[in-house]
Amino acid sequence: MTAGSDWGGGYVTDLEYIEGYYTQQSPSQLVLACTLRGIAADLPGPGEPVRYLELGCGQGIGALVLAAANPAWTVTAVDYNPAHIASARATAAAAGIGNVTFLEADLTTLAGSEAARAIPEADFTSMHGVWTWVSPEVRAGIVRLLAEKVRPGGVVHVSYNALPAWQSAIGMQRLVLEGGRRAARRSEAAVVAGLDLVRELNATGAHYLQTSPLVQQLLTATKDLAPEYLTHEYMNAHWAPAFHADVAAAMSGAKLDWVATAAPLESFPTLMLTEEQRALYERFDDTAMRELVMDTCLHRQFRHDVYVRGAHRLRSGERDERLAAMTLVPVVSPAELDTNLAVPAGTAEIGGGLKTLMAAALEGPTTVGALMARHPGVSNAAELVAVLVGTGQAQVTAGVAAQAPSADRLNRLLGGRVRSLLGPRGAGGLACSLTGAGLLAPKLLQFITARLLAGDREDAAGTWAEALSQGLDETGRQEVPALIARVLEQRVPLLRTLGVVPA
Ligand SMILES: C[S@@+](CC[C@H](N)C(=O)[O-])C[C@H]1O[C@@H](n2cnc3c(N)ncnc32)[C@H](O)[C@@H]1O
Secondary structure (H helix, E strand, O other): OOOOOOOOOOOOOOOOOOOOOOHHHOHHHHHHHHHHOOEOOOOOOOOOOOEEEEEOOOOOHHHHHHHHHOOOOEEEEEEOOHHHHHHHHHHHHHHOOOOEEEEEOOOOOOOOOHHHHOOOOEEEEEEOOOHHHOOHHHHHHHHHHHHHHEEEEEEEEEEEEEOOOOHHHHHHHHHHHHHHHHHOOOHHHHHHHHHHHHHHHHHOOOHHHHOOHHHHHHHHHHHHOOHHHHHHHHOOOOOOOEOHHHHHHHHHHHOEEEEEEOOHHHHOHHHHOOHHHHHHHOOOOOHHHHHHHHHHHOOOOEEEEEEEEOOOEOOOOHHHHHHHHOEEEEOOOHHHOOOEEEEOOEEEEOOHHHHHHHHHHOOOOEEHHHHHHHOOOOOOHHHHHHHHHHOOOEEEEOOOOOOOHHHHHHHHHHHHOOOOOOOOOOOEEEEEOOOOEEEEEOHHHHHHHHHHHOOOOHHHHHHHHHHHOOOOOHHHHHHHHHHHHHHHHHOHHHHHHOOOOOO
């Protein structure tokens, strides 16, 4: 909905989207997904001049984090909302990040234009939360742009609301949109009114709300979500969740082959499916059918798909050679080792050799090959890397780089904006040159990182607690010092090892 203006083509333009950082957008995670499936994609080495393109970048945090962490990269990020582009450019200027260009352009018409010609051919392209929220015309424009700008062998990430998971909540979105539009002009008021209408109808026993577990789950979850998120999720005229096969068919228009999902564990059907389900999955040898079976068995509401323009299969043994050469960088401390694996059937407890290797990996950056050689025969490289990266306990990189001054400047700027532990911002990111990507960071970690970069020492924790308690009730205020102490004990030593905070 485009209250107050009509240039949006049905997409929300009167309220800016939340800031967020998503690890699936980082080249290292995309390359890992390709490698696990035996498809060639090179991990960018430190100092390599990667060209990265983001479409529908919102506030641009992902593009900013990647550009700041990797000064040799050329990052281009596109969005048609001038408020987003202005804010992203202001952040880039304030942090002195010169290797990112924020382009205000409509994806419907960008391909073939003068502005598109100026965009470098991309090694990596990402569009997070765009595909199923925009009109068919925008999607067609995206495919034309991908055909023009993704280099042969380039990797593309696209995330979207998936079917059949969303099928039982399509009616709910329509009610929020239509009911909201009739109740208010501005989208933040409209989405609240629309959701209230759904709640009222739900209370009357409305069949298609009551019988949908997803609707019931969303009605609870939406209570705590920021209007900036809710409007962009529910108030778009053309929102339409999609089947994997239909997205893959559209992407083939840009000669893109589907390779994997960006979630490493999803490349292991043995973990994802029961034995009976796996037998049905394996009955088919084409990926579209296999993914349809998997999407029907799993609760996969949001897919992160990875495509390659001309997927090249690795020869036998090459996949494991590539995995062995990757450096595993722990992003949690050894004390935080988590061996509980959330799988569809419940929680699996990892033990034995794999647990030993996971614990060893958290001791510090090391190549997968070196780790495996220290503990021969106890597990396999693919399983180890997928579990550690898939559970957010490690990242992979091609080599170790020192923290760039631009990464420090961005982390200081973004963390310096944290005024309280309350508020609408999504998951933050800390630029980390050693991993060539971002580290997921809650507000508290961003704040502390910024304070340490500004020269504070850990004994300033009392002052930090005071600053962060704004807007919290008494119970909340009392919890802040313990939260700070935990971050100082568990995360700050790790950030020191990674070079993100000063030694
Ligand atoms: C749900 S937001 C996701 C933003 C960002 N990728 C993120 O995850 O934080 C979708 C974005 O697509 C942008 N968008 C929608 N239609 C567009 C179009 N026709 N051309 C360019 N950008 C568009 C919106 O302005 C918005 O920033």
